[in-house]
Amino acid sequence: MYIVDSKTMHRLDEQLIKQQRVSSLDLMKRAASGVKDYIDEHHTKLVRILIVCGVGNNGGDGFALASLLKEDGYVNVTLFTLANENQLTSDARFYALRCAQLNIPCFHQLHELEGLLKNSEQCVDALFGTGLSRGIHGDYAQVIHQINASKLPCISIDMPSGIHSDTGACMGCAIHADVTISFACYKQGQLLGEGRRYCGHLKIVDIGIPHEMIAKEEHAILLTEDKTRQLLPKRFEQSHKGSYGKVLAIGGSRSMHGAITLCAKAMLRSGVGTLTLFVPKSIGMLLAMKLEECMLIEADDENGMFAQGALSLLKEKIGDYDLIVIGNGMGRTKASEALVAYVLQQDTPCILDADALWSCAKYRELIKRRQAPLIVTPHPKEFSYLTSKSTAEIKADPFKAVREFTSCYPNVTLVYKDYVSIIATDKKCYVNCIGNNALAKGGSGDVLCGIISGLYAQSKQAIEAAGAGVYVHAKCADELLQVKMQTVFYQVISSLPYPRYIKLYANAYTLYMFPTNH
Numbered sequence: 001m002y003i004v005d006s007k008t009m010h011r012l013d014e015q016l017i018k019q020q021r022v023s024s025l026d027l028m029k030r031a032a033s034g035v036k037d038y039i040d041e042h043h044t045k046l047v048r049i050l051i052v053c054g055v056g057n058n059g060g061d062g063f064a065l066a067s068l069l070k071e072d073g074y075v076n077v078t079l080f081t082l083a084n085e086n087q088l089t090s091d092a093r094f095y096a097l098r099c100a101q102l103n104i105p106c107f108h109q110l111h112e113l114e115g116l117l118k119n120s121e122q123c124v125d126a127l128f129g130t131g132l133s134r135g136i137h138g139d140y141a142q143v144i145h146q147i148n149a150s151k152l153p154c155i156s157i158d159m160p161s162g163i164h165s166d167t168g169a170c171m172g173c174a175i176h177a178d179v180t181i182s183f184a185c186y187k188q189g190q191l192l193g194e195g196r197r198y199c200g201h202l203k204i205v206d207i208g209i210p211h212e213m214i215a216k217e218e219h220a221i222l223l224t225e226d227k228t229r230q231l232l233p234k235r236f237e238q239s240h241k242g243s244y245g246k247v248l249a250i251g252g253s254r255s256m257h258g259a260i261t262l263c264a265k266a267m268l269r270s271g272v273g274t275l276t277l278f279v280p281k282s283i284g285m286l287l288a289m290k291l292e293e294c295m296l297i298e299a300d301d302e303n304g305m306f307a308q309g310a311l312s313l314l315k316e317k318i319g320d321y322d323l324i325v326i327g328n329g330m331g332r333t334k335a336s337e338a339l340v341a342y343v344l345q346q347d348t349p350c351i352l353d354a355d356a357l358w359s360c361a362k363y364r365e366l367i368k369r370r371q372a373p374l375i376v377t378p379h380p381k382e383f384s385y386l387t388s389k390s391t392a393e394i395k396a397d398p399f400k401a402v403r404e405f406t407s408c409y410p411n412v413t414l415v416y417k418d419y420v421s422i423i424a425t426d427k428k429c430y431v432n433c434i435g436n437n438a439l440a441k442g443g444s445g446d447v448l449c450g451i452i453s454g455l456y457a458q459s460k461q462a463i464e465a466a467g468a469g470v471y472v473h474a475k476c477a478d479e480l481l482q483v484k485m486q487t488v489f490y491q492v493i494s495s496l497p498y499p500r501y502i503k504l505y506a507n508a509y510t511l512y513m514f515p516t517n518h
């Protein structure tokens with residue numbers, strides 16, 4: 001399923017109207033029919049419906065819905081709008097006039113609204129959709145407060161009025177919808193920020209915009225199980241460890257040896273061919289005991305962290321890896337910064353995570369010049385190191401921040417990790433909306449980095465590995481929540497019931513290959 005912003009949605013509507021010779025009135029009717037179908041499924045024709053309309057085309061959808069309902073024999077349809085006829089867009093006016101011809105009662109005074117709400121069983125919110133452009137005040141705010149206070153079940157058309165359709169921000173106040181019925185694609189704001197909560201159950205209906213037309217426009221794709229299956233690497237009968245990638249993971253320190261351990265475990269369970277760890281000497285023995293499958297390179301160490309001498313050892317040992325992963329538990333020192341700079345200058349594909357992202361603030365030019373694949377996996381704070389934006393700016397409009405970044409760094413695959421994660425290059429963008437707060441824990445990012453690295457090592461496809469990795473990680477957290485297990489990271493990567501996993505990810509039978517007690 002596609003995700004678009006309001007500008008793209010508007011362009012799509014216009015293209016459909018021009019290229020497919022559909023009139024805008026017809027398109028509005030299709031949108032209204034989609035909402036009517038939902039009402040038909042859930043109500044009888046006696047239901048008392050109040051449709052609250054704004055002045056734009058979202059209001060037009062509301063008027064069109066009222067006329068369709070009335071024409072189909074619904075006997076208790078009432079309209080409320082603060083607008084007079086002259087303020088409406090021409091399409092909205094067309095359907096408002098049709099409603100008048102059908103003798104649908106229409107009220108305009110704010111003081112009438114409370115009584116109307118009391119007399120109704122279902123409210124439909126058609127105040128604002130993708131055209132909401134500023135904060136809501138005055139009478140419109142009153143309308144929204146009264147609808148919310150009435151506790152009537154409410155269907156929002158396209159967007160819960162008051163939620164910005166690009167950012168998901170609540171613009172002062174917004175309708176708490178039980179159901180939001182939207183058209184053709186998800187709008188960014190339905191998935192981000194407050195948007196998700198205010199939408200209630202979100203339903204997207206087809207209004208006849210062809211998939212190819214949407215695919216040509218700037219869009220993101222929502223990650224689903226089916227989509228993820230397509231992104232996962234294939235495993236072959238006749239294969240050996242060399243078939244699935246040779247990875248060097250650089251990181252760890254005495255106080256954060258767990259980070260590289262979790263990353264390595266996740267990588268091993270995600271199907272990597274061979275894994276070598278490059279760690280400070282003082283944790284070498286510890287890791288050797290924890291991770292039997294890994295090879296080990298022990299580097300110069302100072303106070304449990306990489307020392308300056310680590311760089312010359314890395315130069316000597318860098319070899320012919322398929323992937324270098326750097327950052328997990330590495331700490332923030334001059335020596336670790338030098339390792340990051342050196343890795344960035346190599347032709348080997350690379351994943352930067354955790355502390356390596358901190359170093360990147362200095363190395364933006366190196367990142368820009370790099371030709372070999374690079375995956376970066378920042379959370380909002382780390383993303384601020386890579387951009388000139390504050391965390392608050394990034395969180396206020398993450399799609400914008402992601403697009404600016406990927407257009408500036410076309411060779412980079414970005415994994416922006418948050419409640420909604422965005423996985424993007426300048427050409428493709430995936431969005432993950434599943435997962436839960438069990439993942440809101442230190443170490444979770446290291447596991448994710450390990451899964452993505454393991455998948456990349458096998459497929460050598462950056463955005464595919466990153467997208468699938470994010471989804472699988474979140475899916476595991478959801479699975480664990482379902483079976484009500486206390487979620488710890490190790491469980492995230494090892495506790496999925498094996499047969500269930502197979503069912504979910506038919507192609508990736510190496511992930512979570514440790515059968516558990518289930």
Ligand SMILES: NC(=O)C1=CN([C@@H]2O[C@H](COP(=O)(O)OP(=O)(O)OC[C@H]3O[C@@H](n4cnc5c(N)ncnc54)[C@H](OP(=O)(O)O)[C@@H]3O)[C@@H](O)[C@H]2O)[C@@H](O)CC1
Nearest residue numbers: 013028031056057058128129130131132133134135136158
């Ligand atoms: N395009 C198509 O063909 C199709 C579109 N469809 C439907 O159209 C919807 C988009 O319609 P839209 O663009 O007319 O915008 P909409 O959300 O109705 O509101 C704009 C009005 O609100 C006003 N306004 C804004 N903010 C405000 C505020 N804070 N407080 C007060 N007023 C405020 C704004 O005023 P202005 O900014 O112009 O001063 C303008 O008058 C879309 O969501 C979908 O439902 C479907 O029918 C399918 C076909």
Ligand SMILES: [K+]
Nearest residue numbers: 125128157159
């Ligand atoms: K609405």
